[in-house]
Amino acid sequence: MLEGAYRPGDLLNIQIGGIEFEENFVRIHTTGKTGPKSLTLVASYGPIKEWLAEHPYGDDPEAFLFYHDNRSIA
Numbered sequence: 001m002l003e004g005a006y007r008p009g010d011l012l013n014i015q016i017g018g019i020e021f022e023e024n025f026v027r028i029h030t031t032g033k034t035g036p037k038s039l040t041l042v043a044s045y046g047p048i049k050e051w052l053a054e055h056p057y058g059d060d061p062e063a064f065l066f067y068h069d070n071r072s073i074a
Contacts, residue, residue, distance in 0.1 A: 009033060017061025021049065 010032035018029040026045045029038045041048075048065075057063035 010037070012064070012066055014065040015061065016052065016055070016058065016063050016065060019048065019052070019065070021045070 010030050013032065014028060014030055020027040020029070024045065025040050025042045026048050027038060027040050029036070031037070051065075052058045055063070055065075055067075057067065
């Protein structure tokens with residue numbers, strides 16, 4: 001996720017519904033301190049896909065990618 005150069009708060013507030021998988025990259029849509037942002041990530045494709053397969057709320061578009069009791073950590 002370093003390739004996205006996210007602010008810590010933006011990274012922690014990514015929701016699963018804002019993640020789109022394409023053939024060999026993932027696009028993440030967020031809205032943070034600097035407004036809406038859409039980033040395309042290549043190196044993070046595999047790790048994010050694997051994490052969502054294990055994520056206990058992986059089918060919930062409202063769930064946070066990084067969570068604590070299905071709430072944002074931030």
